[in-house]
Amino acid sequence: MPENIKIEKAVFVGVIKQNDDERKVMEYLDELEFLAETAGATGDRKFIQRVDKPDNATYIRSGKLEEIAAYAEENEIKYVIFDDELSGIQQRNIEKVIKTSSVIDRTSLILEIFAQRAKTSYAKMQVELARYNYMLPRLAGMWTHLERQRGGMGTRGGMGETQIEIDRRIVKDKISKLKDQLKKVDRQMATQRGNRGSMVRLSLVGYTNVGKSTIMNLLAKSDVFAENKLFATLDTTVRKVVIENVPFLLSDTVGFIRKLPTQLVEAFKSTLDEVREADILLHVVDISHPGFEEQMEVVENTLRDIGASNKPVFVIFNKIDAYEYEEYDEFSLEPKTAENYSLEELKNSWIAQDKTPCIFISAKERINIDKLRNDIYKMVAEIHAGRYPFNNFLW
Template identity: 60%
Template structure:
């Protein structure tokens, strides 16, 4: 009997994904987001059994999707025996409550799903505190849904208090927890800032990029570190810093949490201190998975987040296009005289394009297969040495005295 209970608890939840196309988000983009949402669901441990999309002028304020699609979704949930529905955008407390009431299954939105993944990936007490704070900030405005069945005065012996409802009690408790976590993180931030100062004036390089582009694999390769790397989203939450020496130049290399489109604002706020490595670095290596069909969108998403973090600071950025061993251009008919499509471009085409865009500050590699790593080391050495020599004009001069 115990064995069967364990078996049941280990079964993957069956999920249906839902996305809405609006005038600001075309259908093609919605499909891209749903592909990413499927990867997120898989990372969280769910099995995606179906997807549903709808084209709307704007999402329904009561149920996110229209009444007809809601009926269709209900039928899909029953037919596929799904016990979880995940929406690609953030839902309000009212939408979640109405959807759960109609579908009789658990409802998650993209933000909640990402927070759940972060909670599972957090290894250190610092990362756990950051995730916990983000979860409470997400939860606070949604308490109405969670305590809809308790929205009445508490009663019973020993429970006759000052007339506070259960939801008010929980809201107060969560606000207290948020205040405590915020203070705890501020204290850790001060400690980490002191640690960063004690690293001296060494040149600092930060790996940045979309989630699952191979930053941790590259970190391990360059620094001979043992950073956890896996083909899952958000494999790394804690910043890892290692000393790297190239010829006569030493610098500090840090691996940061990966970015993602529609990154929850709660996480951006909670992880600001972790992303201080980006702000305080001298050089950024922007790692890109060139084998991903939406890699240019990923570049835009990362650049937007970097701009928000830097707040006007100028920072040298080197583009590192990773996973060239996995890149496969679409086949083109030799008789086709139409302009070359982006998915038909070869690696040489992309290299020429980005060498021009980045003024030569880009390199194409495979960290997994160790292809063209020497070229990356050369670029790194050149840029780090340039920063070091500007900071310490006599550091590289040898004398016989």
């Protein structure tokens, strides 16, 4: 890295509420750090406070807030990032104490990453709509430009309130225009989907950074952008795939994440039409992640939110090459936990539950890919046979 490029440092703030698991809170802050790195910052330190509930005025208590402010000033911290969505009032009060750093919350960080990742005009419009929807209820708390100009002219009143209303009207107008533009594009995309006929459709879904795009590239022999960063894919990609003599459409779309901002879920609902219209969902899971079961739950909840929870699901446990576990001491008084299961034990445990068909693979190391292709072939061929009973396998 060139010496003249300054690394922007960030610290992360979370709370442990009653009945919260401290290990999970730390895991969430690790994810927040990964988000910051994806956006271009470098993690420096994590701050945690135990509270009954977040403070309505400042999220955390004043003593901890002052500690963070002092640390940020002393260590030239650029960003103080909170692992929850802050209200406009909370953010403004926090900024009164932390004066040397930018204060942002998890939602605005994710919105920033989406803005960086958006490549097509459609994705850019969706992100812009999400940003304005996030901004609208916060205008009063965020609005400070007239305050800075007014000097000693008495209390904030009429003129300031008028300016806030003007700002609100401008934002509402932009939201309305963006919605109209997106509706036009949505109609075009719906026509495109209709023109594909009744071809069998599969859609890759999963938590962000689990390897969906890599699997897409393997199956479709395409060049979808894939890297070890969160939200590497925003725009939906659809490819025609043929396994043996059976064709189908395979789509890859944006990954899900814990606390995915509601503004983004709403803005990207039309993008997720590919998921809603799929015949089968291929749920990709990073088996090497210690919280993979919780990530699966996040995906299942998000699918429910977008109206796609009734689809047949095939689970692809990816990254078996990176799976690690701690051997269980038979003489230990502690009960055996998920961290003590070998990969074989985990496979047998999951398969024995007889819940959802699944496969364990490594897309990176090409482990079990032939079986994955064969499993997909069988599923697609079965649907195809029912859809085209008199025209099977003749092209």
